[in-house]
Amino acid sequence: MEAAHAHAPGHDDHAHHPSGIMRWIQTTNHKDIGTLYLWFSFTMFMVGGVLALMLRVELFQPGLQVWRPEFFNQLTTMHGLIMVFGAIMPAFVGFANWQIPLMIGAPDMAFARMNNWSFWLLPPAALLLVISFFVPGGATAAGWTIYAPLSTQMGPGMDLAIFALHIMGASSIMGSINIVTTILNMRAPGMTLMKMPLFVWTWLITAYLLIAVMPVLAGAITMILTDRHFGTNFFNAAGGGDPVMFQHIFWFFGHPEVYILILPAFGIVSQIIPTFARKPLFGYVSMVYATSSIAILSFIVWAHHMFTTGMPATAQLFFMYATMLIAVPTGVKVFNWIATMWKGSMTFETPMLFSIGFVFVFSMGGFTGLVLAITPVDIQLQDTYYVVAHFHYVLVAGSLFAIFAGAYYWLPKWTGHMYNEVLGKWHFWLSMVFFNITFFPMHFTGLAGMPRRVPDYALQFADFNMISTVGAFGFGLAQLVFLWAVLKCISGGEKAAAQAWEGAEGLEWTVPSPAPYHTFETPPAVK
């Protein structure tokens, strides 16, 4: 411990690191890189958010008012790609960079230079996506799922998106290798696997998922690319290919991907609830097993996204049963969180509010997931707004709320200041209320038969769409409160103690706040 304290904060950036912009470009420090990831993610979140609001403006009332249908499709597609690959995934990698070394008592990530490279691949990829709006024909408009053969019809915007995905995929794989290596080799003496904080566990499993499926995505999009330009016929029926094969490959990546987007969120929430309940996490071991079984099951459920493609009954039944099975470990997690709260001594600071909000609203997404798992019901609801509601409940109220929870939770450690609780609470309540105003009505429009990815709709859906649009703008504005709270916290505020929260446990709370540039150069001892 002493060694870590001996370094004055910022010691190294003067000694052997360039300052100014070069510090950020050349940095190999896990904390700097974590910060870069988080700001990158927030920027992309804003870009994706603006695209979403552009969608909602068109959907405010029936008829085409603002955009042409072809541009509307570009907006839906790019909104999805940017949010999934630009906002949510990098945010979790940012958390991993900051927190994993601090939580396992390691001085840095295992491959510090590769870490720099993984991050700096992302801005060019994002740039490609944004530029694609300005090439002839505009950005790709084939949906974030880029189903063939629609994606083979697209203009050069599709090629740019493919390159961007390749680059982001490479970045994810490097990041994951780094995380796995760090966790397996650099834990402080005495920290056995079963003593690791749950956030570290969930990231270990997520990193394996990423390494397993990002190459599958890379394969799928490369086949699209060669179908487009080099005369192959992987997905072209006229040349002997099979369009449905693309969906199988895509969802073999895609379903584990949705767990990549949620497992680290489970980890964050599992750190926060015990802290504010002042009570150890209930069922640590079952949490680890539940996370692992979710990850394993996620490889055998992919075709629940394809029930309407017309599989044989046996295949539909297999994928229905497997999908339903995932609800069991997911349920176990929710029960464990509630049991952690049970008979605790709870306080409700912003991280806890977002975590409880997460448990509540994520579970609603889990319920609709269960509805969608039932093949006959899914066949009615597939490609309707019901699915849009489902995945926004799990991704916005799930992943994103957990990201906010984690940000407020660790901001004192990162900045050395407590954030402003009033702003945090405003952010939470505005987000929670407007989120539900935006997305709850989509269950109804989906059930009643409104297809997704349409720029215009029949009149019976008008009221709910108007409500959704109003909610979306409220939700968007609420995020400015977050930006304000973060900037305010960086620039000042009440000084944070090393252990910023009364009930917090873990190595990260043993180093001063803000965490010095170098920590744990001599490993701490873990009892």
Place this chain on the structure above:
Amino acid sequence: MTSKLARSFAAVMALLATGIAGANQYNLQPPQSIIAREIYDLHSLIMWIILAIFVVVFGAMTYSIIAHRKSAGHKAEQFHENTTVEIVWTVIPFIILIGMAYPATKTVVSMKDTSNPDITIKATGYQWKWGYDYLQEGVSFYSSLATPRDQIDGGNAEGRKNNPNYLLEVDNPVVVPVGKKVRIITTANDVIHSWWVPALGIKQDAIPGFVRDTWFKVDKAGTYRGQCAELCGKDHGFMPIVVEAVEPEKYAAWVKDQQAKMAKAAVADDPAKSWSLADLKARGEKVYAANCVACHQATGMGVPGAFPALSGSKIVIGPKTDQIAMVLNGKAGTAMQSFKHLNDVEIAAVSTYLRNNWNNNSGEAVTPADVKALRK
């Protein structure tokens, strides 16, 4: 506290219950076929189960939030595992799931049973309309959106407000007899589409180069409306499906009528007839409006970046054979698909129309024989 709790639960339950009990706007459309009814009942069953789980789980959470707070003076206990509880809450959900899977399995099996149909209709997805072929009856037609463009684009917002079937109306609906088993075979000409009629409980992707099937039997006469459910490009939101279920006698009469119409059209489109340039151009204008206008636009100017202008196009004013080949075979890897499903006269007519319209004044006619010669 508890009465407040009870009240908020009652409110949530009422909300969900209206969802289940069913004003049209909040729930699945009223089912009009056996399968749709089974789906409806399955969904209601699951919603009740979910509601029960919701009340138990979030009842506990809400109670805990209220009772186990520091400000209420609650001291934290330190327990952190309990094997019995953990086994119980793994096993109970498992049993509940089996209860849900059982009826679902039965419905999956009956949905898949497309054997012994009374009528078989092939539905082909095109960008952006549907084509229908009644296989035994020999009736074929296309079915496109009938909502006037000005209602969509805003020129006639008043008309839109007063159109109860806005975006859900077509020129030629699919007519089927009530109470007969109808098998729908789906396929597509360009990209994947999906044939979906919510009230009949069917949605089946239409996949280019492959055929898939599904079935329905309509309970009572009426008009049932659906839409394409798979993103298929620009006008994905504008290719509805309308099924008109009529009494069997009326259906028989409709089939006769259609057959007569088709015979008439075949005579009108007789390739052996001598076609003047003016005749071809007039016929071509109709073909263009039905097949090409969505991409190349009425002005012939296309959509910059996505669909090329045909007015002044080198291919259109160049050698006839290149132009015919483009229309017959399309161009792989682009939205320009093969139009070989049109007959020789239609292709000759539309080609003539292109060559002699807007800024194109070749003065040349493309004859049905030219087209025939190029068919592979």
